Amino acid sequence: MTHWQSGTRPLNYYVNPSDPRNLKQKEEDLKELPQEYQDFYREVSQFVPYQRIFIDPLYTLGYGIDASFYRLIPKIVIRVLNDAEMGEILRLSQRTKIPVTFRTAGTSLSGQALTDSVLLVLQGSWRHYKIHDHGKKISLEPGILGVEANRYLRSYKRKIGPDPASIDHCMIGGIAANNASGMCCGTSDNSYKTVDEMRIIFDDGTVLDTGDSSSRQYFRERKGELIRQIEEIRDELNADPDLVAMIKKKYKIKNTTGYSINAFVDFQDPIEIIKHILIGSEGTLGFISEITYKTVVDYDHKASALIMYPDMDHACRAVMKLDRDLVAAAEMMDRPSLRSVEDAPGMPDYLKSLSDTATALLVEVRGANPEELEQRIKNATAVLEDIPTIFPISFTSVKSEYETYWKIRKDIFPAVGGVRAQGTAVLIEDVAFPLERLAEATADLRDSLNKFGYTDAIIYGHALDGNWHFIFTPKFDSDEEIARYEGLMNEVNEFVVKKYNGSLKAEHGTGRNMAPFVELEWGSKTYELMKRIKSAFDPHNLLNPGVIINDNKNVYLENLKAMPASHDTIDRCTNCGFCQDICPSKHLTTTPRMRIILQREISDLKRTGRDPKRLMRLLRDYDYAGNATCATDGLCATSCPLNINTGDNTKYLRSRAITPATRKVARALAKNMNGVTGIMRFGLGAVDGVHGFLGTRILGGMARTARDVSQSKIPLWNEWMPSKGKGKVRPRPPFASAQGGEVLKVVYFPSCISRSMGPARKDKDQRPLNEVMCSLLAKAGYEVIIPPGLDKLCCGMPWESKGFFDIADEKSAELEKVLLQASENGKYPIVCDTSPCLYRMKRAFTSGIELHESVEFTHDFLLHRLKIKKARETIAVHVTCSSVKMRLSEKFKALAEACAEKVIIPDDVHCCGFAGDKGFTYPELNDAALAGLNGALPDNCAGGYSNSRTCEIGLSAHSGISYQSLIYLVDRCSSPLR
DSSP states (O other): OEEEOSOOSOTTOOOOTTSTTSHHHHHHHHTTSOHHHHHHHHHHTTTSOGGGEEOSHHHHHHHHOOSSSBOOOOSEEEEOOSHHHHHHHHHHHHHHTOOEEEESSOOOSSSTTOOSSEEEEOTTOOOEEEEEGGGTEEEEOTTSBHHHHHHHHGGGTEEOSOBOTTTTTOBHHHHHHTTOOBSSOTTTSSHHHHEEEEEEEOTTSOEEETTOHHHHHHHHHHTHHHHHHHHHHHHHHHTOHHHHHHHHHHTTSOOOSSOOTTHHHHOOSHHHHHHHHHTTOTTSSOEEEEEEEEOEEOOSEEEEEEEEESSHHHHHHHHTTOOTTTOSEEEEEOHHHHHHHTTSTTOOGGGGGOOTTOEEEEEEEEESSHHHHHHHHHHHHHHHTTSOOSSOOOOBOOHHHHHHHHHHHHTHHHHHHHHSOTTOOOEEEEEEOOGGGHHHHHHHHHHHHHHTTOTTOEEEEEGGGTEEEEEEOOOOSSHHHHHHHHHHHHHHHHIIIIITOOBSBSSSOOTTTSGGGHHHHHHHHHHHHHHHHHHHHOTTOOBSTTSSOOSOTTGGGSSBOOOOOOOTTTTTOOOOOTTSTTOTTTTTSOOHHHHHHHHHHHHHHHHHOOOHHHHHHHHHHHIIIIIITOOOOOHHHHHOTTOOOHHHHHHHHHHHTOOHHHHHHHHHHHHTHHHHHHHHHHHHHHHHHHHHHHOHHHHHHHHHHHHHHTTTOSOOOOTTOEEEOOSOOOOOOOOHHHHTTOOEEEEEEOOHHHHHEEEETTOSOOSOHHHHHHHHHHHTTEEEEOOTTGGGOOOSHHHHHTTOHHHHHHHHHHHHHHHHHHTTTTTSOEEESOHHHHHHHHHHOOSOOOEEEHHHHIIIIIGGGEEEOOEEEEEEEOOOHHHHHTTOHHHHHHHHHHHEEEEEOOTTOOOOSOTTTHHHHOHHHHHHHTTTHHHHSOTTEEEEEESOHHHHHHHHHHHSSOEEEHHHHHHHHEEEOO
8 A cells, every 4th residue: 555645745835925935035044145055055946945944033043943952053954855865965965065864743852953044844745655564564654753653553453663752742753763762662673672673864965775685786876985984983993792792681671872883793794784874863863754664563462550559669579579561651740740630630549649750650551352452451460469559450451541641641741841840941851760660760860950950850761661751940041050960960861871771762862951961971982983873974073063073062951942931821831742733834934833933933032132234124024923823723732742833822922912003903803793794795795796796717717816915905706605694593493203291492593694695606515504594403302592793703713713702701700691581691502603602702792601613512402312224425525613612523524424424534734824804815825825735535435524614615615516515415314203
């Protein structure tokens, strides 16, 4: 099976006239660069479009920061799409002697994806994959998320071996380049152990496909000197039995410090050595453009237990009784770890009642069938039963329950960022000890943290591997603070290596953070071999210089990242990057992480008064890149462990930009809603009439011309623009037979959008939504109550999104008062047909009246009162952002599956990017957000369904099929019970 994701359209394709990517501004920015970088830019722009090359202060800063606690700002950022471009760039790097660094998701923690030179960004492209041998192998390009790779393998009941806690957000390129492991893979299923083949681009652009015999032969001929040096290092190393023995011993536990020098012990063939030395090389030896993994079994049957021990010593004793033949994972969390997440939604209440020494051990067992799972549960419980616990050991195989346990574990690192003092960084270190000495080593680690004043530090990690992460929050704002951090690092590194023969970096990679200590761990002889490896692959030190091999012994204390305050909506952010993939503007302008980075910089420049020219430039460029193209959908909060909604910050910034004149206009519109909706219906009707007269081609051309001439000030028309809606709503009498003697009433509030916008000319069902909603309610036996004065009512959402918070709240309060009266103070449920409006109502209303979104109400109250005849067709479903935030995705899916034989919900399509009116005013946002929609829909897709009229316009325009409310489908497939 072969497949590839969206990415053919050039990323960052659209260029706003005020955007720094226009050519005139680029020429000005170019003059600010050193001459050698000007030359590099001009050469690279001969084969990479200028829209994907960034040299301005906004994008170089936004792209430059990663999840580590360092700050280096690249001079040039390039979004690279394919092997050909990467090869040309590397050849150019050799000619000009300009260093380059590779970056995928930027979730790395040790400073290995930073540079002050040229940053090559892969995110958004490099999306090909191929499945081999019924899922036993999978070839992946580096821009694919780890979670996506496992999704591709799901039907084969397989997965990739590495399972880092950030697998939902990190990419294959980083997983392989860092030899990331995780909670279950240990040392047996990491990238080093499960790599099968690899495609590599070397410093001079030479490509080696290790799975292709002709490529291997060509490589041997072209790179003979590299082969010779590898063989020389191999033979020299293996001639030293003490060195071989040390290497074998050190890799019995997790180790990512330095290069994977065990490749020279494990393999004789230079190609095999190259393949394995590239794993964990952090982009310093070459670029992995594709990796083929041998996959592992993904068991259907799992169970987990969150076991509470009275202290760390008891927990360590329990771990020493376990092994991977018995359990799949054993994760330990000390009391401060648990405290960091105990207030998060969905966490067990008992976490708050634990003693100060309590320690949790999260154990997972797996089985091929229920019987095997049950036996493993019994075996694990029996092994641990003689060690005292706070609560009895109890395993659960209920998915929602064990996923809550694992959420505790996965959210610890980012959650610490949420409770840290303002201005402090979040620093995570990553060591491993021999398992038999874990309890002793843990005590030493805690003593050191306390000694240097980091008493709030937390210790947790992969106990089964003796792999601890410890997190503390230093404030790098003085020499004393930096010296305190330096003292801790020196002491910990000393006892990890000399007392316990452990690993200074178990799985997070060496980076800049541990580069000065590679020699401490490995000794001078092995370190010299590592330096020779670097020199053999990269003789001019142009591939990610300063990472792994670095002669600057203070590099881990330099270029430390400040975390200045900006606004309380975003100040807790740790730059982890977990928000990026779900953002609709990620391929167009900025991501939530980038917006926060930029806002912190702007706030700091305002506060300090330094570099006013840079401040003015950032403010100007941010208006489009950070503000105008932010959909404010809030989905970033759903993937953020700290629930940070960057959209709220955007709305706040919009509110600060409001002038008295714009406020006056907004208030006038709010007071005349009936006029606003009337004008909207008239305008839509007029345009629809012109559409019918001129046709799609002519009107489309005129609309594009008008938008170009107006410099994008005139909204863009498309063929799926709605006709005018019917302002009047006429309920139907309920079917008496459906009532069954009950008197059922519901208050139906049709949103101003659904009242104003009717179907498009090409939509399947030409009825307005309110008519369909009333039809469905009547079939189910409901008497519909329409609130009085409907034309004047609005939930306030349009004003909230523009930053007019007071006006939005006034409109919400006005609507709530009317709905309270119509529902007889909540006696009857209230349903709204547009999910964003209902979400706004739920947040703004204070009375506690019962509110339902239309799909939710249909699923919960109507479905069992209807006779459904399932349509024999394949349909697509788009769950809107507001529905996701209201946790309605499963109900959406269940309702669709009740009405259609096959339901497609594209995994890679999140927010549609229409964002109210932005689909008209900034159509590039909608286009970027839905770039992958067409490829996700089968040719036989009969139609699409959602629950927001504006979203449906964008979905239709980009798929070419009619999207309407899911209520249309239910009404079409249903009849009253007889």
